[in-house]
Amino acid sequence: MQFEPRIAQKESGLSGAERAISLIFNLIFNAAAAGIRLACTLLVMRMQQNSEFAGEPMAAGSAPTAIELSDASVTFGRGARAVPALSTTTLRIADGEFVALVGPSGCGKSTILRLVSGLARPTTGVVIVGGREVAARAMRVGMAFQNPTMLPWMTIEKNIMLPLKIVEPFRSQFRKLRKTEFRDKANALLEQVGLKGFGGRYPWQLSGGMLQRANLCRALIHEPRMLLLDEPFGALDQFTREELWGILQQLWMTHRPTVLLVTHDLREAGFLASRICVMSARPGRILDDSRVDFARPRTVAMTFEPDFVALNQKLRAFIVDARTAAREGV
């Protein structure tokens, strides 16, 4: 009971100098936070830049290779501090495929996404995306992570249009579009993800699930040929997550980009992917590569049917074995 009044007394007892220092610290803190958020967003924008695929028609029928890892391995650091993250890996993903990567924590799933996006370089081997070896700056993708990075002072509509507005290659790609058409494009996507009428709201007025939907719209606004998704629904509750599976599936069926999804959720992988790669424990290698042929559009109810449960059990057994082998040092 005595504690609260003491705090109140201390706060009200701040001297002018203390208040000024506190104000300055607050200002610095807020500016730094806004700067970090902006840097994250610009980083994503830069990744979406250089989109050699953007503007090309979506794949139909034939399926050329979209992503190819040839004997690619990754070791972070050197000498005594070297961390082998990815064993020598060969993986081919066709244009328009939806591939999920699953495996024990720390096995190198995100490292594969980073290789494909150009954020990391292979220690050995090559990574080819869209027929070209990935160079540090050649990033031609839309990306979505677990935590959406939206600029809090911009409306959702403006956040979604950001790639079209600030990144020159997209500006030229969409040069023929007028401002109102940009807006129409953003709003059409918002409607597709069930956010019709929310374009004028600010990010802080939306729930986590709504923000992640808007995030998907921003990843798709420049019509990327490839989407890299790193546990995009990991922070959401089960029901919102299931709802977003349906939305992402619909977006994929409509736009047909190549998707590489990292997830820990085996139901999510089975619901969304046309192919699932299971990885061993670190340094990761692909233990199993299975096609998933369930009819589309898939529904949540289907994930409780025997065939689906059997797939889940098969994937789970691989991961349990991989974890056991890692623990026993096999």
Ligand SMILES: Nc1ncnc2c1ncn2[C@@H]1O[C@H](COP(=O)(O)OP(=O)(O)OP(=O)(O)O)[C@@H](O)[C@H]1O
């Ligand atoms: N920059 C880095 N320097 C050193 N080690 C790293 C670096 N980045 C990742 N690692 C290590 O490489 C391994 C693979 O990391 P990665 O993030 O790809 O795993 P992951 O399968 O995505 O993990 P999770 O499922 O837990 O997100 C991990 O052991 C991680 O600690």
